Amino acid sequence: MKVAVYGASGMVGSRIVAEAVARGHEVIGVxxxxxxxxxxxxxxxxxxxxxxxxxxxxxxxxxxxxALGPSRTGGDHQEYLDAVDNLIAAAQGTETRLLVVGGAGGLSIGGQRVVDGPEFPAEYKAESLTVAKVLDTLQASDESLNWTMLHPSYVIAPGERTGTFRLGLDEPVGDHISAEDFAVAVLDEFEKPAHNRRRFTLGY
Incomplete structure (x- = not known):
C-alpha cells in the first residue's frame, strides 16, 4: 500500500510514518x-x-x-481549512482514502460537543472549533469521497506503543492515548477499513 502522510515530521505524523514503514508499506512523507x-x-x-x-x-x-492542524500561535486558521479543502478536492471521486486527524473537542457527550462544554480549556477552543468545521465539511461531502476522521482522547502525547486501546465512535474513550498507539489505529484502519465516511476515536 502506498501511504502519503501530510505533516510527516510532526508529533502525530512522524509516528504514522514510523508505523507505516514498520508494516512494510511504501511511504511518502510530506x-x-x-x-x-x-x-x-x-x-x-x-x-x-x-x-x-x-x-x-x-x-x-x-x-x-x-496530520495537520491549525495554528496554535495566533496564525490564520483559514490556511489550515484551505489545505484540507485542497486534499478533499483531490481525493473526491477517486479510490484514494483520506484519514484526517481530528481532536477531542469535536467529540460529543450526551449530544453536546466537548468543545462547547464549560470545562473545555479556553486556550484550545479556537483550534478545536476549526477542526470541528473540517468534520462538518467531511460529513456534508457526497458519497464519492472516502473519508475517515480519527479523534484522539483528551490528551495525546509521545509515549509507548502498546497496541492495546479501546475504540469508540462519537463519545470520548478514556482520558489519554499515546501518539504511537494513535498511529497503530491509523494503520489498522488503512489496512482493514471499518469506519468509511464516519469518525471514530480511541483511548485507554
Missing part, C-alpha cells in the same frame, strides 16, 4: 520544511496549500493521512 525523515521514506517538500502538488501526491497514493 513536509513544508523538507525535514529529514526515516530511512525508507520518500520525503517530499510541499504544502497542502499548493493545489498542483496536492493533486499529484493524492493521485499517487492509496491512502492519505492528514
Amino acid at each position: 513536509t513544508r520544511s523538507g525535514a529529514e525523515l526515516p530511512v525508507g521514506v520518500q520525503g517530499v517538500q510541499a504544502s497542502a496549500n499548493d493545489v498542483a502538488s496536492v493533486k499529484e501526491i493524492v493521485g499517487d497514493a492509496d491512502v492519505v493521512a492528514v
